[in-house]
Amino acid sequence: MAPEWGSNPFSTPVYTSIRSPQNSFLSDLESAAQGGSASFWSFYKCVCYPRSPRSRVFLDQLLNVLVPRMNPPDPDSAGFNALRLQEEERKADSIPTPSLPSSHPIFNSVVTSDNIAAIKTFLEETQHSDYGSG
Secondary structure, X not given: OEEEOOOOOOOOOEEEOOOOHHHHHHHHHHHHHHOXXXXXXXXXXXXXXXXXXXXXXXXXXXXXXXXXXXXXXXXXXXXXXXXXXXXXXXXXXXXXXXXXXXXXXXXXXXXXXXXXXXXXXXXXXXXXXXXXXX
């Protein structure tokens, strides 16, 4: 079912199974254009400066989800399993390299911090497309 917006495209939708919000929006634009200058500019103002939509999720629901994620329990009291972590690390270390070496030798070399420092120095000393004004 698609929402039908009615005469105001930014009001709470009434769900119908026939029209999509785009079709309703276009028909409202056409009727505003046919209704005269004041009607059109009123519709234009609603498009440029929409009222904030009604929230479909309440603050209490967000709080119930976010508080446990932002404040995780202490691993010791939550039943943290150190043996399972070691097993997972062992499995991760046993994963083979995902691909064969590249046919381009430059992609097979290891990038070091010295390489990154040289690139940063080059970018600071030269003017390039992302060069700031100040």
